[in-house]
Amino acid sequence: QSTADVCIIGSGISGSSVAHFLRQYSPTPISQIRIFERHTVVGGRMATVTIAGETFEAGGTILHPKNYHALNFTHMLGLKVNGPSASESSMSLGIWDGDKFLFKTIDFDSKNQIVQYFVSLANSIRMLFRYGVSLLKMNNFVEVTVDNFLKYYESKESRPVFSNVEDMLKWADLYNLTTQTLEEELVGLKFSPLLIEELITVITRINYGQSVKISGLAGAVSLAGSGGDLWSVEGGNWQMAAGLINRSDVTLHLQEEISSVTNAGGFYELNSTNGNSYTCQITVVATPLDELDIQFTPEIYIPERKLQHTYTTFVRGLLNPAYFGLNAVSDLPELVGTIESSELPFTCVSVLKEHAANDFTYKLFSRQSLTDALLDQIFSIRNETIRINWGAYPHYHAPEEFAPFILDDKHLYYVNAFENAASTIETGAVAAENIARLILSRLSGQQPSRSYGLKSSTSDSNLQHPEL
Numbered sequence: 001q002s003t004a005d006v007c008i009i010g011s012g013i014s015g016s017s018v019a020h021f022l023r024q025y026s027p028t029p030i031s032q033i034r035i036f037e038r039h040t041v042v043g044g045r046m047a048t049v050t051i052a053g054e055t056f057e058a059g060g061t062i063l064h065p066k067n068y069h070a071l072n073f074t075h076m077l078g079l080k081v082n083g084p085s086a087s088e089s090s091m092s093l094g095i096w097d098g099d100k101f102l103f104k105t106i107d108f109d110s111k112n113q114i115v116q117y118f119v120s121l122a123n124s125i126r127m128l129f130r131y132g133v134s135l136l137k138m139n140n141f142v143e144v145t146v147d148n149f150l151k152y153y154e155s156k157e158s159r160p161v162f163s164n165v166e167d168m169l170k171w172a173d174l175y176n177l178t179t180q181t182l183e184e185e186l187v188g189l190k191f192s193p194l195l196i197e198e199l200i201t202v203i204t205r206i207n208y209g210q211s212v213k214i215s216g217l218a219g220a221v222s223l224a225g226s227g228g229d230l231w232s233v234e235g236g237n238w239q240m241a242a243g244l245i246n247r248s249d250v251t252l253h254l255q256e257e258i259s260s261v262t263n264a265g266g267f268y269e270l271n272s273t274n275g276n277s278y279t280c281q282i283t284v285v286a287t288p289l290d291e292l293d294i295q296f297t298p299e300i301y302i303p304e305r306k307l308q309h310t311y312t313t314f315v316r317g318l319l320n321p322a323y324f325g326l327n328a329v330s331d332l333p334e335l336v337g338t339i340e341s342s343e344l345p346f347t348c349v350s351v352l353k354e355h356a357a358n359d360f361t362y363k364l365f366s367r368q369s370l371t372d373a374l375l376d377q378i379f380s381i382r383n384e385t386i387r388i389n390w391g392a393y394p395h396y397h398a399p400e401e402f403a404p405f406i407l408d409d410k411h412l413y414y415v416n417a418f419e420n421a422a423s424t425i426e427t428g429a430v431a432a433e434n435i436a437r438l439i440l441s442r443l444s445g446q447q448p449s450r451s452y453g454l455k456s457s458t459s460d461s462n463l464q465h466p467e468l
């Protein structure tokens, strides 16, 4: 048996950020931090695939210009930012209803900035014409939410440590948004039904694979992810997790899956499927528990939560314009979004790269796996296909129910309780920063402990893990 002060289950942005902030904030050195990762690589839902020698994001892709932890990590780790031009926000967009395009922006390839300006102006006017002034309300709705979220970057002196998600959200005036669906929220704000049914639905389907029935907060976050100046880390966002782990003096156990966590009185015993046993004073769960069967003794109780599965399919080849009722590939928008309809087999398809005139790399999102037969209808050429089934993010609803940050009234913590608010790379880091502070304040006896007697939930472990 080995001893450790802190054991973290999961090497994604949440687990790596907990390690980073613990090292940064702890007044006295923590003797050891272990991170357990069942896969061969770190990063979790930040992962890349390689096609034609190029890497593309397969999971968490876009970051918002005000995602300050991610920005700080990127700068601190000497990583490079992929600018907005490479993001989906500058793409031509079409809204497809399964039969026809309901709306298309103009696509005019030009390096000339003045031409670009007029194309973008023309597109804004077209959008305003179709969706009216509600479009401006949409910007305002997002701005207010983002501004509230910025409170989580305030100085530690004025910012409390939160022992549960509800208090954390209430403090930033974000909680109410989790009690209503996005649709209810926007109808209440008198948004035009067409804007909700089309553009906003397209966005929630792209970012969360779900309709406007998601909670208002997840919806606002999703809309924020459709604005301008979005960015990602050149070479892959997963490098943030790798870099944080590298510089936080962590003992990393790759390909080591934790199967049980037992409170053995004053410490936790973690057992792995490799047959190893570890002793930890503090245990942090930095992965969604919903589809895992980690055995907790004593049992823990968290509200039942379903994960939305998003099938990500990469295709190298050429889209078939006839599938979309068009004559030429050049008539197809770079990003085809879809409205909510059970007829539609995918939620979106976008061009990632044009290698040559008849050779593109595309990314599709769908709620079910796309069969070869279907892909052969959508594509006229298909040279390479990669499929990933992600247990991607919570299936959002309203009102949301939150699992506790402290699972057992002692030192067992759960970062991903915050995912019911919104699942993003940045919210993972924000929740992790709070958990690091919560651990340190409770260790020093400052914070009252809190536990919840919520209903038990059971879940099957039938998640298919992507082998990247």
Ligand SMILES: Cc1cc2nc3c(=O)[nH]c(=O)nc-3n(C[C@H](O)[C@H](O)[C@H](O)COP(=O)(O)OP(=O)(O)OC[C@H]3O[C@@H](n4cnc5c(N)ncnc54)[C@H](O)[C@@H]3O)c2cc1C
Residues within 6 Å of the ligand: 009, 010, 011, 012, 013, 014, 015, 036, 037, 038, 039, 042, 043, 044, 045, 046, 058, 059, 060, 061, 062, 063, 256, 257, 258, 259, 286, 287, 288, 292, 294, 310, 312, 390, 391, 392, 393, 416, 423, 424, 425, 426, 428
């Ligand atoms: C397709 C897709 C698109 C997305 N798009 C965006 C986007 O554009 N922008 C954005 O900000 N966010 C996006 N997200 C969400 C974002 O990727 C996630 O919210 C974030 O990466 C979650 O990080 P995490 O560390 O909390 O969890 P994870 O990244 O899931 O990390 C958990 C880790 O724990 C490991 N693990 C699980 N169980 C065990 C065990 N028993 N023992 C050891 N290890 C274990 C897992 O293998 C995993 O590596 C997207 C997600 C998906 C799937």
